Amino acid sequence: MTQLKPFPVEHNKEYNWVFAEYSKLANKYPNRWIAFANKKVLSSGKELSEVMKKAHELIDWDEIPHLFIEKGIHIY
Amino acid sequence: MVRINLEIREYVDLEALEHNLNLRCTRIFGIVRFQKENGWTEYQKAIVDTGSPYSVIPSDLWNECDVKKLYPTTIRGIIPKNSASVKAIMGRIKCIFIDEERISQIFEINALFSSVPNVPLILGFSNILDQSKFVIDIPSKYCCIEL
Numbered sequence: 001m002t003q004l005k006p007f008p009v010e011h012n013k014e015y016n017w018v019f020a021e022y023s024k025l026a027n028k029y030p031n032r033w034i035a036f037a038n039k040k041v042l043s044s045g046k047e048l049s050e051v052m053k054k055a056h057e058l059i060d061w062d063e064i065p066h067l068f069i070e071k072g073i074h075i076y
Numbered sequence: 077m078v079r080i081n082l083e084i085r086e087y088v089d090l091e092a093l094e095h096n097l098n099l100r101c102t103r104i105f106g107i108v109r110f111q112k113e114n115g116w117t118e119y120q121k122a123i124v125d126t127g128s129p130y131s132v133i134p135s136d137l138w139n140e141c142d143v144k145k146l147y148p149t150t151i152r153g154i155i156p157k158n159s160a161s162v163k164a165i166m167g168r169i170k171c172i173f174i175d176e177e178r179i180s181q182i183f184e185i186n187a188l189f190s191s192v193p194n195v196p197l198i199l200g201f202s203n204i205l206d207q208s209k210f211v212i213d214i215p216s217k218y219c220c221i222e223l
Contacts, residue, residue: 007107007119009176015085015121022087031194046194049136052118063118068134068196072091073101075154076125076132076198 014039014065022069030071035064081175082106082124082219084212104212104219106199110141111170111182117141119174120197124221126210128200131187133169137197138189144168151188163191173223180223183207 017039018025025034025041034044035055043054048066055064083105092099104124109116110133117140122131132151146168150161167189173180186202199205209222 004109004116004172004179006174006179007176012176015083019085019087023090023093027090033194047136048134048193049140066118067121068194070196073089074196076123076128076196 008063011063011065015067018065018067025069026071029069031069033066033068035066037061037064077222078178078180079220079222080106080173080178080180082221083121084214084217084219102214106221107174108171108197108199109174110137112140113142116172122197122199124205125198125200126205128198130166130200130202131185131204132164132195132198132200133187133189134193134195134197135190136193138167138169138187141169143189145189149188151190162195164188165191173221183223 014036018036029044032044032046033048033051035042035051037059042058042064043051045051052064052066084102085105086100086102089099089101105121106124107119108122109119120137144167146166149164149166151164152161167187168184169187170182170184172182183203185204207223212219
């Protein structure tokens with residue numbers, strides 16, 4: 001069970017990498033969820049739950065950075 | 077009341093770059109956790125969207141949460157075609173905002189539960205932004221919400 005805790009500061013560098021590489025990632029993982037760590041994509045797919053399950057099998061972190069990667073211009 | 081920092085993130089628009097234009101896409105992100113029957117989800121980075129009256133939650137995220145379903149509906153964007161819509165359920169879900177230091181009180185928000193998983197998590201107005209002071213200072217790269 002995940003307890004209530006703040007955002008892990010050390011994950012900022014992971015998101016900094018994702019946004020620096022965002023356009024390249026959008027070409028490779030268009031409109032997909034990705035989970036990532038240590039500047040590498042661990043898993044990707046349409047379903048966040050599956051993406052996170054695979055990622056947790058690959059790395060022993062309590063929480064794993066993840067994001068929906070938009071391809072193209074999305075206006076919501 | 078607690079002040080929670082939000083993130084302003086930018087990335088290069090590659091399509092524009094192909095047309096020799098250096099344009100950047102900007103989004104504001106907030107970090108939330110949703111309440112499950114036996115705890116809370118992992119943190120989620122969500123697009124904060126002042127153009128959306130309601131939050132939108134991907135199917136497999138709300139499916140693992142403790143939710144109240146209200147009525148079936150559809151989500152539409154800017155394309156005026158019935159085919160360009162996503163089935164959804166209007167409902168209520170509990171969440172908290174977090175940043176690197178602080179945790180907000182619990183909010184029960186009105187949200188559209190998407191029937192499909194591959195949509196982004198969007199935080200709209202109902203029971204979040206309309207309950208808060210929302211500060212955006214793009215030149216200073218500062219953004220926060222007081223809840």
